[in-house]
Amino acid sequence: MEDRRDSVDSDDSLGALLEAELEAALAGDGSAEGEEDGTASDAPAAKRARVGGAAAPPGGAAAAVCPPHPGFMGGICIRCGALKDEAEEQGVALSYIHRGLEVSKHEAERVRQGTADRLLAGRKLLLILDLDHTLLNSSRFIEVPPESEAILRGQLDAQPDDARMLYHLPHMRMWTKLRPGVRQFLEAARERFELHVYTMGDRDYAAEMAKLLDPDGRLFHGRVISAGDSTQRSVKDLDVVLGRERTVLILDDTEGVWPRHRDNLVQIERYIYFPADAGRFGFRGQSLLERRVDEKEGEGALSTCLKVMSDVQQRFFEHTDPGAADVRPLLRAARQAVLAGVCVLFSRVVPLDCKDPSVHPLWQLALKLGARCTTGQDEDVTHVVATDVTDKTRWARSQGKFVVAPNWLWCSAYTWKRADESEFPVRPGGSAAAAQAAAPRSEAEDVAQALAAAGGGEGAEEQQQQQQPAAAAAAEPAAPS
Helix, strand or coil: CCCHHHHCCCCCHHHHHHHHHCHHHHCCCCCCCCCCCCCCCCCCCCCCEEECCEEECCCCHHHHHCCCCCEEECCEECCCCCECCCCCCCCEECCCCCCCEEECHHHHHHHHHHHHHHHHHCCCEEEEECCECCCEEEEEHHHCCHHHHHHHHHHHHHCCHHHCCEEEECCCCEEEEECCCHHHHHHHHCCCEEEEEECCCCHHHHHHHHHHHCCCCCCCCCCEECHHHCCCCCCCCHHHCCCCHHHEEEEECCHHHCCCCHHHEEECCCCCCCHHHHHHCCCCCCCHHHHCCCCCCCCCHHHHHHHHHHHHHHHHHHCCCCCCCCHHHHHHHHHHCCCCCCEEEEECCCCCCCCCHHHCHHHHHHHHCCCEEECCCCCCCCEEEECCCCHHHHHHHHCCCEEECCHHHHHHHHHCCCCCHHHCCCCCCCCHHHHHHHCCCCHHHHHHHHHHHHHHHHHHHHHHHHHHHHHHHHHCCCCCC
């Protein structure tokens, strides 16, 4: 049975503390904390403090160093064994390391600094990896239409046993497809980064997916954070990660779930293999499975993002004082270099009733990529982004300027380079794709759909369960007054 103490690196101070302080408690049932599925165990019911290598009753000699208490396991101090007082300051919950574990804010800060020092000494940064639509895509059996299931079963039988990318998981009642190149990506990333998983799926789903990606436990070492470990519902945050923000990069397809850490984020294009998720995100009928195509290993989004993050890691350690370096300005500079020197004029993209065009998502995206935006037809304009042929596009062509569809901006953002303008022509009458790209969903809508798709669609099921009682209550006739 895997020992969850391995989930914290042996040289991590918190790991050493838990190793010593929990030894007596673990001896109570003769088993390790971890379960075979890799999830955190329940906290021990009782604890005996350790003093000079010998056990001492709670409140004994070990209590001399408490308070302050470094942390609690199931409401019991991991050092002295005292019960947590109701007046005790709320700490940092780390249930993904051990169920019921909470450390004080002071202890969390001390460990964060220790983690940063250890990583810097090894010339590594910390990388947080999303699961759904970033490393893989999952879909529940009930959401896979019969014609798609027939294709999947054919793919399942044809794939070699030593290079499996598609999984049929009856115990989870879902299919899971790994993103092409994900195994090579993880092996390469571990040389430069300490890898963590952070998903909006539940703990069982997170553990199962981590096992598919890391069957030997060499990559994540139990650093798998799920929705229940977050301190805010529907939000991901680095407050549950034992690392300094300036040393953390995040790879995720959904920016909106990281409201406090956008500057750490490398947003990756969504991997949508199954039909259900294509429908959720407004691309019905356009899933990779339905189109009978897939990303190319070594040429896809993972490869692109790894190059960007590796460049940031290299520049970080080229700093004269890595102890003061910060990934955020380095990542921002790399992003703004994508469209440096470009000046964008929009045509039939910003709605007429929009009083401030600068708040439009595509305007904001262009600025983020280093471009300037204008509302006037002048010599500084280099690109007109349009959904149809207009007076502005005719003017642009007459002046030898580029005329491109809105997806040119999205492609540039995801590939981290100025996309080839010739691949994004603007056609008379426009196109559905151009219109869709010009009117992206609001961030709130995008986050809601991402949460619904999390865990193979378990989020959608949860939303339905929450809506049913409300709908039933609304349908009930009002009581006579």
